[in-house]
Amino acid sequence: MTGYLGIDVGSVSTNIVFMNEDNHVLESIYLRTQGQPVKTLQLGLKKLAESLPASTVIKGVGTTGSARHLSAVMVGADVVKNEITAHAVAALQQVPGVQTVLEIGGQDSKIIILRKGVVADFAMNTVCAAGTGSFLDQQAGRLNIPIEEFGALALKARTPVRIAGRCAVFAESDMIHKQQMGFELPDILAGLCEALVRNYLNNVGKGKEILEPVVFQGGVAANIGMRKAFEKELGLKINIPRYYNVMGALGAALLAKEAAAKGNATRFKGFRVADMNFSTGSFECSGCPNMCEVIEISEEGTVIARWGDRCGRWSNALAREQVQIS
Amino acid sequence: MPAGVGIPRALLYYYYYPLWKEFFKTLGCEVIISDKTNKAILNDGLSHCVDEACLPVKLAFGHVLNLAAKKVDYIFIPRLVSVAKGEYICPKFLGFPDMVKHSLTGLPEIIDVTINMRLKHRELSKAYTQVGKLFTGNRVKIWQAYRRGEKALKRYNQLLLEGCLPEEAFAVMEGKQKQSKLNSHDLKIAVIGHPYNIYDPYISMNIIKRLNSMGARVVTADQLPEEVVRREAANLPKKLFWTLGQRMVGAGYSFVKDNNIDGIINIVAFACGPDSMTGELIARSSRKAGQTPFLNLTLDEHTGEAGVVTRIEAFLDMVRWKKSQQAAGLGSA
Missing domain, CATH: 3.40.50.11900 (Rossmann fold)
Structure with a gap:
């Protein structure tokens, strides 16, 4: 069997998919990053290797997410893509003709507007993480309900309360206030979903023309309360694709396939990556007053990548060494 | 020894530097620009400027401090009120010299001449005459300096129109070869x-x-x-x-x-x-x-x-x- 790997290492989750030549997802893995991107990715690869037949040949690897460069040097990726493009590519494949992608992940949220099969506009949340998965997680924790039950509970609401969604801090104090006044939990949860949807549409979705088909993806799409709140606010049908929580990884796999179609052999180092020793470290360069924090990635004690320097003094030095070696 | 005039590499430096440089040079001054923005300059600016100001103004504070550390004799931060008839520059620029003078101590002399062309374009040459008087009593020399400054600015703007970006245009004016655009x-x-x-x-x-x-x-x-x-x-x-x-x-x-x-x-x-x-x-x-x-x-x-x-x-x-x-x-x- 041959296929492609898509890896999406984000702030909250690390997702890996294995996709076959027919663009079918045969394996998908969703793990919490928990601040340890290197270890989590290795764990994910290990799990994936166990579930795939030993004869599997990986023809291409794509990485995306905020740790896309880190994961790319670790595994030897063929394509490194930003999250917007990866999510758009995956949404187009899952829901042909999609015109709007709403994506809410752990710490960021984005909207992608597509027209005639290409991205026409996009926006990402800027300074504020209100309305992202982390906030929902935190509130579920505070209310002592498992995040998985959050959505179903919100659906039981009869009269959702109005909660200030402009800011996560205000939303929290508003929720506490409503609790103290005696509102029921489902009404508060539904109110919170509505507040987050309003916040999303007013910030990220500001000025965007939202047309059907609308796809809602990212980890938060698992929350049925959020889906209902979007449907209520927009008056449109909201599609949740089957692989909603690994769409970035799927997009990366699709892009890796596209790259492989050009006839390039993959740079993938193999599943042995899961057992290699990777270490990361950083130091402050004292070459100029910028004092850049330079990050070094080592594989088995050898530095394989550096970044973070504005002038390129360290990253380029390494690139030169590598050219000399090869 | 010629007087050292410091110009912050901030705010409208990218619009008027060629004029200012030529003007002060012709008057016999040594022109010193602050270093290129770096983390230290930005941090200095952030910690000395009021919180309500915008990022560019905070950064300009850092550049003023950088010049002060270079022991220049003067720092040139004109009070830019208006540079075109019936129009204004942002009020934060207008108040910038005052903000600097009231929040920073131990600075060299500040040249904060007002440039206000909202009503009359002629105000501009008057402003430069006022600055020139700090360095010479010879009005003809001041006039010459101003004319040369204007000429330099004209050349600079022409280079921009030809597709240069400011740094390239500055380099060309220093006599460096114009780089051909890569295709x-x-x-x-x-x-x-x-x-x-x-x-x-x-x-x-x-x-x-x-x-x-x-x-x-x-x-x-x-x-x-x-x-x-x-x-x-x-x-x-x-x-x-x-x-x-x-x-x-x-x-x-x-x-x-x-x-x-x-x-x-x-x-x-x-x-x-x-x-x-x-x-x-x-x-x-x-x-x-x-x-x-x-x-x-x-x-x-x-x-x-x-x-x-x-x-x-x-x-x-x-x-x-x-x-x-x-x-x-x-x-x-």
């Missing part, structure tokens, strides 16, 4: 924003070089002739009285109509009042006029590079995707 770029991207945001590589996260390395040639509002900018800005129902905002909107309108421009990136400094409006005006016109891809980037001192890079990468992907689709569409039609 390895497949996209032409317009970058709109205040000169002190987009041309400062530290503040803009090196956006111009970054775009270049990703295969995009960059054009900016300052490379458009004044008439074009004003003609386009006149499409607004009411005249914008901010000179800088007018340039941005006028340029934005012109880029939206230009079929050679593949995309527009608007760079906004967080906490800039006028920017919040001009950005929206340009975004609306790009949407209305038939979708020139448009990206809004907000910068402040907390901005991480990752967010900016992700957005730029995604934007260029989008522009290329659209372009290839259009090319395919034309081919099959």
Whole structure:
């Protein structure tokens, strides 16, 4: 069997998919990053290797997410893509003709507007993480309900309360206030979903023309309360694709396939990556007053990548060494 | 020993430096510019400036401190009220000399002559005469210095019109060879924003070089002739009285109509009042006029590079995707 790997290492989750030549997802893995991107990715690869037949040949690897460069040097990726493009590519494949992608992940949220099969506009949340998965997680924790039950509970609401969604801090104090006044939990949860949807549409979705088909993806799409709140606010049908929580990884796999179609052999180092020793470290360069924090990635004690320097003094030095070696 | 006049590499440095330099040099002064923006300069500015100011003003504080550390005799920070008839420069520029004088101590002498051309253009030469008197009693010499400054500015603006960016134009004026444009770029991207945001590589996260390395040639509002900018800005129902905002909107309108421009990136400094409006005006016109891809980037001192890079990468992907689709569409039609 041959296929492609898509890896999406984000702030909250690390997702890996294995996709076959027919663009079918045969394996998908969703793990919490928990601040340890290197270890989590290795764990994910290990799990994936166990579930795939030993004869599997990986023809291409794509990485995306905020740790896309880190994961790319670790595994030897063929394509490194930003999250917007990866999510758009995956949404187009899952829901042909999609015109709007709403994506809410752990710490960021984005909207992608597509027209005639290409991205026409996009926006990402800027300074504020209100309305992202982390906030929902935190509130579920505070209310002592498992995040998985959050959505179903919100659906039981009869009269959702109005909660200030402009800011996560205000939303929290508003929720506490409503609790103290005696509102029921489902009404508060539904109110919170509505507040987050309003916040999303007013910030990220500001000025965007939202047309059907609308796809809602990212980890938060698992929350049925959020889906209902979007449907209520927009008056449109909201599609949740089957692989909603690994769409970035799927997009990366699709892009890796596209790259492989050009006839390039993959740079993938193999599943042995899961057992290699990777270490990361950083130091402050004292070459100029910028004092850049330079990050070094080592594989088995050898530095394989550096970044973070504005002038390129360290990253380029390494690139030169590598050219000399090869 | 000639008097050392320090000029901060901030605010309207990117508009007027050639004039200021030539003027002071002709008067026999030594002209010293502050170092290129770095972390230390920015941090110095942030810790000495009032919190309510915008990022560019805070940064300018850092540059003033950098000059003070160089032991210059004077620091030139003119009070720019207006540089065109019936228009204004942002009020934060107007108050900048006062903010500096009242929040910083131990500074060299500040030259904070008022430049206000709102009513009469003649006010400009008067202002320079006033500055010149600090260094010489010879009015003819001052007049000569001013004329030479104006000539230098004219040459500089001409270089911008020919497609140079400020740093290149400064280099050419220093006698360096004009670099020929590389043809390895497949996209032409317009970058709109205040000169002190987009041309400062530290503040803009090196956006111009970054775009270049990703295969995009960059054009900016300052490379458009004044008439074009004003003609386009006149499409607004009411005249914008901010000179800088007018340039941005006028340029934005012109880029939206230009079929050679593949995309527009608007760079906004967080906490800039006028920017919040001009950005929206340009975004609306790009949407209305038939979708020139448009990206809004907000910068402040907390901005991480990752967010900016992700957005730029995604934007260029989008522009290329659209372009290839259009090319395919034309081919099959």
